[in-house]
Amino acid sequence: MQIHKHDAIIIGAGGAGLMAALYASKGGADVAVVSKLYPTRSHTGTAQGGIGAALGNLDEDKPIYHTYDTVKGGDYLTDQHAAKILAENAVEAVIELEHMGLPFDRTSEKRISQRRFGGHTRNFGEELVRRACHAADRTGHMILQTLYQQCIKNDVNFFDEFQVVDMIVVDGAVAGVVAIELGTGEFHIFQGKASFFASGGWGRCWSVTSNAHSLTGDGAAIALRRGVPLQDMEFFQFHPTGIYRMGILITEGVRGEGGVLINSVGERFMERYAPSAKDLASRDVVSRAIYLETRAGRSIKNRGYMHLDVRPQTVNRYFAEEGRDRADFIDDSTVERKLPDILDFCRTYLGVDPVKEPMPVQPTAHYAMGGIPTNIDAEVVIDAAGTVMPGAYAAGETACVSVHGANRLGTNSLVDLVVFGRRGGMKMAEYVKGADWAALPNDAGAEIEAEFERIRKGDGKSRPGALRQLMQATMMDNVGVFRTEETLQQGISDLAELRERFYTDLQIDDKSRVFNTDLMEAWEFGCLLDLAEVTARTALERKESRGAHSREDFKKRDDENWLAHSLITQRGEMSDPSYEAHFDKKVDLSLWEAEIEEGLPEEQQKFKPIERVY
């Protein structure tokens, strides 16, 4: 096996990975970015609406307001100190992106333009605030391109289309990773003083998803298999507005520009569920409302979808009702200019022109709040006490800091990956200065190579694609927006059956070495299966409803018993693993505690966990 030796190995080349690569390089580290996709294919590029930062370019705004919104949006499972770091660092991170050349839209004052987004408010919930810094409706594309361009400028080493499939742990520290060079099928070892997982989410566990086909949670699954517990896995966000049946995301920015959700009787139903924020309530709230309207028989054509209406006459009618300034009113050209990609998607895939007709939307599996647990410097922590795993880092969707708590606010995924990618990159550059390469075990990589040979030899009757579709269907039905003990048990038993087939009856048609996507998809299915399993198991054990985790048999949030993060571990044979979940990792409530210490009366405390109302 060829061995590549670098100070820092970064797994994944999306926003978090590239940010970490840039800042680790600037800090003097020799970095290698190892990615199964060409960097510009990464899923960061599909983020649409904006990146939240309290620049205050259009409305009065402060990082503490952003912190408050993030904590409340996370249904108080958010670690408050981490949220404060997120909101404060967001401002300088966004400014730095602009300095790197990111082409943000501009205000009439020539500054970065900002728009409204769900759950983002001024003065602790007083009114919606323009905080999402945007470049049309392709903000993520611009971030990804800009970071990749800067990496080219800074001569960062890239290993494109090298898929990481295992990590090497020596005496409890990470010594590097094992990767397959897709073009040749050869195994390589990347030996690093530090390894940084920025490998994205696992939305492909569900059948209707906004996520790319490649979002199979490889990094999180590898960590889980190598003994790292995963945190808060029961919290997976369904975005309320995916294109009907296809799941392609329609940005919340549509509602930020005044778009409204309408049911089959022509009602703007969010007025009933969230009287103040209405259509811009947080995503979990809106997704549940769509399901409840559907159950009440008010989905369009009774098919489980709603209309998202951004036609100027509709938007302006509601603006007038709300007494908004006429200057805010929109026309066709506003929609064309601010939402060009959304119009393109709808015209291409639906034959629907959003300027003239409403868009059919339904909730779509979108974002993992949980993942590899880290501290605020992106160092991986392996227990409730926050013990750091030497040499291990993670950031972006694959990590759990936790800034998103039980439900992420729109725009905060981009904030998360730039802020913690940057912090982690800096921290790692410091760490590698004082660290050495660990000696590799003699059999490094042998175990995973054998596992791939097992998969490749598969001559049973179950194709990976078929198994994956069955898993996605059971996850959608049983581990989706609403859950009960019964559905979750059903999900777990379906997953066990699929695991049995994966290990005894797999069929692989492609036995060759070169670019064997049949083989890789099968291995990726195994990753999804493990992540689906820990999602279902933690969801079963958390007997309350909080944020995106909605138990119909335990409808209330229960702070007394469940205001804690979950950590789940996997042990034993991969074909028959055992799991252990604990709910003893404390939520950081330091901002609330500081308010108490200051002697603020209860009604003035902003960070006390209270019932969420939008």
Added chain:
Amino acid sequence: MDVTFRIRRQNPDVPGQERPYWQEFSLADVDPTDRVLEMLHRIKWEQDGSLSLRRSCAHGVCGSDAMRINGVNRLACKILVRDVGEKIQVEPILGLPVVKDLIVDMEPFFDHYKQVMPFFVNNDPLPEDGRERLQTQEDREKFDDTTKCILCACCTTSCPSFWANGHYVGPAAIVGAHRFIFDTRDQAGQERLDILSEPNGVWRCRTIFNCTPACPRDIEVTKAIGEVKLAIRKGTNVGIIQTSAIH
């Protein structure tokens, strides 16, 4: 509806498949609004797992699945069955070496991109107030079109000049340079123009125009190339063309 696919295949790793050949697949129950990518997945997942292609986001943003569909460069995820009919021929994009089936070697393509300094350069001190550099929305819009590029290679691999000479940087690299040349905040415009006036730069473009209709992001590629040519002639970066006069 029933659809027949005719797919160009090749696998250097399997005896008898080293040379390209055509293979047909039939699919039943196809909806006219299905994406071609979904149909290729059905073939892979239901009939022949060895069919190899790149794909990721499946909605025309990541740029992975450029291929030649019924003779035209497309993203398989952005073209629907109803747009191409019930007989669908799929082959790898042209001008880059085939690795396997529909997968080509993208390295030469990215190498060309990297040649044109596709990154922001501004060596002035940062604004003293610690804030963003200023730019008017009008100036921002001048290069908006070329910021949309996803590096899928549909344009470059549809260009006969590129087919004839693989050293030509190609339309995508020029689009990448254009995005910075016309950004008022950038300072390396002249260096990029110098690179692009070399023999394998913009002058290899014969305005054949294949690139513009090939672009899945509707970038006016030929116009952008024309603006770069004009900027080289004028020696400035003020070549933005307001009309479609160059067509």
